[in-house]
Amino acid sequence: MRAIIFYFQVHQPFRLKQYRFFEIGYDHYYYDDFANRSVMQKVAQKCYLPMNDLLLELIEKYPGKFKVSFSISGVAIDQFKLYAPEVLDSFKKLAQTGQVEFLDETYAHSLASLKSPREFERQVRMHNQLMRELFNYNPKVFRNTELIYSDDIAKMVYKLGYKAILTEGAKHVLGWRSPNFVYYSGVEPKLKLLLKNYQLSDDIAFRFSNRFWDQWPLTAEKYVAWLNAIDKKHEVINLFMDYETFGEHQWAETGIFDFMRALPEYVFKYTDFQFMTPSEAINTFQPVAPINVPNPISWADEARDLTAWLGNEMQNEAFDKIYSLEDKVYQIDDQQIWKDWLYLQTSDHFYYMCTKFFADGDVHMYFNPYKNPYDAFVNYMNVVSDFELRLKQKYTELGDLIANSPEQIKALIDKYQQEIKKLQQKLKELTQKTAGKSTSTRSKSTKTTRSKNAKTTRSRNTKAKGK
Amino acid sequence: MRVLTFGWEFPPHISGGLGTACYGLTKALSKLGVEIIFVVPKLFGDEDVQIGKLISASEVPVRILRQVKTEYLENYSLENLSEPINLEFEKENYFEFDRFFEKVRKISINSPLIPYANPQTFDEYLRLLGIDKEQIQIKDKEFLVYQSEGQTNFAKITHDDVRSFYEQVKFDFSGGYGQNLFQEVVNYALVAREIAKNEQFDVIHAHDWLTYLAGVEAKRISGKPLVVHVHATEFDRSGENINYTVYQIERYGMQNADIVITVSNWTRNIVINRYGIDPDRVFTVYNAVDHLPDYKKHFKKTVPEKIVTFLGRITFQKGPEYFIEAAKLVYDRCQDVRFVMAGSGDMYWRMIRLAASRRITDRFHFTGFLRGIDVIRLLDISDVYVMPSVSEPFGISPLEAMRFNVPVIISKQSGVAEVLKHALKVDFWDTHAIADYIYGLVKYKGMAQIFRKYAKQELEQLKWENSAKKVLWLYQKALADFKK
Structure with a gap:
C-alpha cells in the first residue's frame, strides 16, 4: 500500500500601506485595505473558489478515496471574513465532507518559532482555537510557516501535543535517503515527520506551465508514469504546495485545473497509490528512521534555508x-x-x-x-x-x-466614582432639559462620551488593584 | 543693462540648491533694475514670470545637419508579450560592448534618473531589475542576450540606410540629470546659439557647468562678455574620482569666461588651484536666503522625541554616512532622539543598509525625496539640523533651516561656514564632534537658545540684495574690461 498526500498552504498577509515618517505618532492604522481587498478578491475568483469547487467535485466523485489537506493561516482567514466570506463557506463545505484534513500553524504565519517559544505557543493555540470554531476540527498535525523546521521547533511542537509535522525534504538533511517514507524526529522520537517530495511537488507548482521545460506539457498520464517509476518500496509521496498554484501561479489557461481533475482517475486506474491525509499516513506507515536538523530548514529557494526572510542587515x-x-x-x-x-x-x-x-x-x-x-x-x-x-x-x-499604592488607588477609584455620579446627575438633568429641544443634542453627546471615559478609567483602576 | 542668463533649473522644479540660488539671485538683480532673459531647458508653466523674460529651450527651433543611421532594436521576449522597441541612434556604429550595454539600459530602465550614479548603485539597479550583468552576451554580432525578470530575452539589431538632411528641430529636454545628460548639454548649447542671434543683451551669465557650453556659444555668436557662475565643481560632487568630461567642460567654460563667480572662498580656491584660472578673474559672491519675518510654528510634532535632521541629496558630497555614524553614537547615549534622513540619491540604498547594520532604524527614518510643503513641515518640527558635507561649495540648506529657528551643525568644508559665525562647525569626518553637538543641542536648552538668537541676526545680513549688488558690479567690470 502506498499513499499520495496532497497538502495545500493558504495564506495572504495584511499588506501595509505607504506609511511615511510624518505619520509616526499620528496615524495608527497600518494596512492597505484597498490592496488587501483587491488581491483577496482576485485570488478568490481565480483560485480559491474554483479550486475548492473542483476538490469538492472530486471528493464527491470518489467518496472515501480522494483526500487532501490544508493549512490556512489565521491572517488569511481574517481577510476571508473581511473581503471574501464566500471562500470561508466553501472551505467549511470541504470540511464537512470528512475527506479533508486541516493542519495547525501559527496564526499570523509568523517566524515566532525562531525567536520566541512563548509567542509561538500562543499563536499555535490561537490557530487551533480558530480551526475548532470554524471547521469543528482539532488538528493533530502541524506545519510551521514556510515549512520551517529544526530540532528546537520539533521539541516545541511535540510539547504542544502534535503527532506529526510537515517539512521540506531538503537534500542537505536527507543525504542519500528518500523523502518518500515517514520519519521521526531525532530529538522527539514520538513526533513523526512528513517530508516534501520537492521534485514531484515542484513539477506541478513551478514547472507546470514552463514551455522550456523538456517535459512540457505535463499530463496526468505522464505524471502517473512518474509515480509508477518510483521504487515499489517507497511508501508516501508528499506533494506540498501553495494553494495559489491553482489558478494564480499557474493560470487556468495552462490547464492546471484539467490536470487536477484528471489526476485521481489516472492514479486509481493505473497505480497502486491511494490518497491519504497526513494523519492517516502516520497511522498507516511505520516511521523508518530519525532525522536530526540542528539548523532550521524551509521550503524556500534553492538553498532551503531562512535567507529569504532573515539574512541581510x-x-x-x-x-x-x-x-x-x-x-x-x-x-x-x-x-x-x-x-x-x-x-x-x-x-x-x-x-x-x-x-x-x-x-x-x-x-x-x-x-x-x-x-x-x-x-x-x-x-x-x-x-x-x-x-x-x-x-x-x-x-x-x-x-x-x-506605581500607586493600594490606598492611593482606592482614593482614585472613590474620586472617579464621585465624578461619575456627578456627571450622571448632570446628564440626567440635561436629558430632561433637552427632551423637548432638538437643538442642543450636540452638548448632550459630548457629555455622554465624557462619562464613558470616566467609566473606562475606573475599570482600569480596578484591574490594577487586582494585581 | 540686459543680461542673458542660462540656468538648468528653475523653481518650483528643482532637485537641489542650484535652482533656488539662481532664482534668488536673479530676482534680486531684477529688483535692482537689471533686465533678465532667463533660459532653462524646459518650462512647466508654473514658474514665477515676474523676474523677466523666461525662455524654454525646448521651444526654440534649431536647424541642424543630420546624419541618421537608423537601427531597430527589437525586443524578442520569449513570451512575446512586450511590444517591439524601436530606438534611433545617430551617426555612430554601436557595435562595442559598452554601447550595447547602453541599449540594454534604455530598454530596461524606464526612469533611472539618479544624478551622479556610481557603478555600485548601477549594479544594484540591474540586480533589482533582474538583469545579470555577467550574463549579457552578444551573439553573432546580431543578437544581444540578457536576463530580465527571470526570462531570457533576445534583442536583435537590424540595419537601415544612412540618410543626411537638414532639419528644423526642437529638442525635447528633460531638464533633469538623466543618462542623456551630455547630449542635452550639447543640444542646449545649440539652442543658445539661436537665442544669442535673436535676442539683444549686454552680458551673458551662465550658471554651473551644464550651461557653460551654452554660455560660450552665445559669447561666440554675440561677442558679448561672459560671466560663469560656479555653484559647484566636479571635485565637490565626486571627490577625487572626477568625471573627466565634466571637468573638461567646466574648465573650458571658466577659461572662456571674462569673469568667474564662485559662491565661496572654498570654491574659489578650487577654481584657482584645480582649474588653473587666473585669480584676478575669480570673485566670490556668497549666496543668501529669502528672509521670512518671524516664522511661527505651524506644524505639530506627532512624536515625543527631539528630531535631528539631514536634508539633502544622499550622495558622496553630502557626507550622509557621517550623519549615520554620529547618530549611532547619540542613539546609544540617549533614548529621546529621532533622526531623519530626507532626500534621495545614489547612496540612498547603501545608507539604509548602513543604518540597519548599525541597528538604529527604529529611531532613524528615511523619507525619500521631499517636496514643497513636506520640506517646510520637516524643518518646522526639527530640533537640530546637520550638514556634514564632505565638500560643499556653499550650502544653502542650513540657512533655510535657520529660517525655521533650527540650530545647525555644519561642516568646516563648506562655503556657508565662511559666512555663519554662530553655527556649530565640525570637520565632516569627526563623527564624535557631531555627536557631541547633537547631544548638547538636544539636552541643554540654553545652547539651542543661543544659536537661535544669533541665527536671526545673521540671517538678516545674508540678503540676496547684497549678493545682487556685487554681481551687478561684476557685470559692469566685465563690460568695461571687455571694451578695452
Whole structure:
C-alpha cells in the first residue's frame, strides 16, 4: 500500500500601506485595505473558489478515496471574513465532507518559532482555537510557516501535543535517503515527520506551465508514469504546495485545473497509490528512521534555508526590533495592540526586504507591494516605530497605575466614582432639559462620551488593584 | 543693462540648491533694475514670470545637419508579450560592448534618473531589475542576450540606410540629470546659439557647468562678455574620482569666461588651484536666503522625541554616512532622539543598509525625496539640523533651516561656514564632534537658545540684495574690461 498526500498552504498577509515618517505618532492604522481587498478578491475568483469547487467535485466523485489537506493561516482567514466570506463557506463545505484534513500553524504565519517559544505557543493555540470554531476540527498535525523546521521547533511542537509535522525534504538533511517514507524526529522520537517530495511537488507548482521545460506539457498520464517509476518500496509521496498554484501561479489557461481533475482517475486506474491525509499516513506507515536538523530548514529557494526572510542587515534589524517589543506587548491589555502585534509578525514583511533577487526573484516579486526591498524596510520600520510609541504610551499609563499604592488607588477609584455620579446627575438633568429641544443634542453627546471615559478609567483602576 | 542668463533649473522644479540660488539671485538683480532673459531647458508653466523674460529651450527651433543611421532594436521576449522597441541612434556604429550595454539600459530602465550614479548603485539597479550583468552576451554580432525578470530575452539589431538632411528641430529636454545628460548639454548649447542671434543683451551669465557650453556659444555668436557662475565643481560632487568630461567642460567654460563667480572662498580656491584660472578673474559672491519675518510654528510634532535632521541629496558630497555614524553614537547615549534622513540619491540604498547594520532604524527614518510643503513641515518640527558635507561649495540648506529657528551643525568644508559665525562647525569626518553637538543641542536648552538668537541676526545680513549688488558690479567690470 502506498499513499499520495496532497497538502495545500493558504495564506495572504495584511499588506501595509505607504506609511511615511510624518505619520509616526499620528496615524495608527497600518494596512492597505484597498490592496488587501483587491488581491483577496482576485485570488478568490481565480483560485480559491474554483479550486475548492473542483476538490469538492472530486471528493464527491470518489467518496472515501480522494483526500487532501490544508493549512490556512489565521491572517488569511481574517481577510476571508473581511473581503471574501464566500471562500470561508466553501472551505467549511470541504470540511464537512470528512475527506479533508486541516493542519495547525501559527496564526499570523509568523517566524515566532525562531525567536520566541512563548509567542509561538500562543499563536499555535490561537490557530487551533480558530480551526475548532470554524471547521469543528482539532488538528493533530502541524506545519510551521514556510515549512520551517529544526530540532528546537520539533521539541516545541511535540510539547504542544502534535503527532506529526510537515517539512521540506531538503537534500542537505536527507543525504542519500528518500523523502518518500515517514520519519521521526531525532530529538522527539514520538513526533513523526512528513517530508516534501520537492521534485514531484515542484513539477506541478513551478514547472507546470514552463514551455522550456523538456517535459512540457505535463499530463496526468505522464505524471502517473512518474509515480509508477518510483521504487515499489517507497511508501508516501508528499506533494506540498501553495494553494495559489491553482489558478494564480499557474493560470487556468495552462490547464492546471484539467490536470487536477484528471489526476485521481489516472492514479486509481493505473497505480497502486491511494490518497491519504497526513494523519492517516502516520497511522498507516511505520516511521523508518530519525532525522536530526540542528539548523532550521524551509521550503524556500534553492538553498532551503531562512535567507529569504532573515539574512541581510535590514531583515535582521526589523526582525529583532519587532520581537524586542514582545515583553511590553504582553503586559498590555489592548485589543488593537494585540492585533497589530500579530499582523506585524507575518513573515511576508521580511520577505519583501529580501535582496537576493537572482535565482529566486520570480517568486519574491509575487504580489510584492514594494518597488524594492529598501522601501519595504523603511516602510515597515516607520510602522514599527509608531507601534512602539503606542506601546510606550500604554506602558506608562500602566506604570503609573502600578506605581500607586493600594490606598492611593482606592482614593482614585472613590474620586472617579464621585465624578461619575456627578456627571450622571448632570446628564440626567440635561436629558430632561433637552427632551423637548432638538437643538442642543450636540452638548448632550459630548457629555455622554465624557462619562464613558470616566467609566473606562475606573475599570482600569480596578484591574490594577487586582494585581 | 540686459543680461542673458542660462540656468538648468528653475523653481518650483528643482532637485537641489542650484535652482533656488539662481532664482534668488536673479530676482534680486531684477529688483535692482537689471533686465533678465532667463533660459532653462524646459518650462512647466508654473514658474514665477515676474523676474523677466523666461525662455524654454525646448521651444526654440534649431536647424541642424543630420546624419541618421537608423537601427531597430527589437525586443524578442520569449513570451512575446512586450511590444517591439524601436530606438534611433545617430551617426555612430554601436557595435562595442559598452554601447550595447547602453541599449540594454534604455530598454530596461524606464526612469533611472539618479544624478551622479556610481557603478555600485548601477549594479544594484540591474540586480533589482533582474538583469545579470555577467550574463549579457552578444551573439553573432546580431543578437544581444540578457536576463530580465527571470526570462531570457533576445534583442536583435537590424540595419537601415544612412540618410543626411537638414532639419528644423526642437529638442525635447528633460531638464533633469538623466543618462542623456551630455547630449542635452550639447543640444542646449545649440539652442543658445539661436537665442544669442535673436535676442539683444549686454552680458551673458551662465550658471554651473551644464550651461557653460551654452554660455560660450552665445559669447561666440554675440561677442558679448561672459560671466560663469560656479555653484559647484566636479571635485565637490565626486571627490577625487572626477568625471573627466565634466571637468573638461567646466574648465573650458571658466577659461572662456571674462569673469568667474564662485559662491565661496572654498570654491574659489578650487577654481584657482584645480582649474588653473587666473585669480584676478575669480570673485566670490556668497549666496543668501529669502528672509521670512518671524516664522511661527505651524506644524505639530506627532512624536515625543527631539528630531535631528539631514536634508539633502544622499550622495558622496553630502557626507550622509557621517550623519549615520554620529547618530549611532547619540542613539546609544540617549533614548529621546529621532533622526531623519530626507532626500534621495545614489547612496540612498547603501545608507539604509548602513543604518540597519548599525541597528538604529527604529529611531532613524528615511523619507525619500521631499517636496514643497513636506520640506517646510520637516524643518518646522526639527530640533537640530546637520550638514556634514564632505565638500560643499556653499550650502544653502542650513540657512533655510535657520529660517525655521533650527540650530545647525555644519561642516568646516563648506562655503556657508565662511559666512555663519554662530553655527556649530565640525570637520565632516569627526563623527564624535557631531555627536557631541547633537547631544548638547538636544539636552541643554540654553545652547539651542543661543544659536537661535544669533541665527536671526545673521540671517538678516545674508540678503540676496547684497549678493545682487556685487554681481551687478561684476557685470559692469566685465563690460568695461571687455571694451578695452
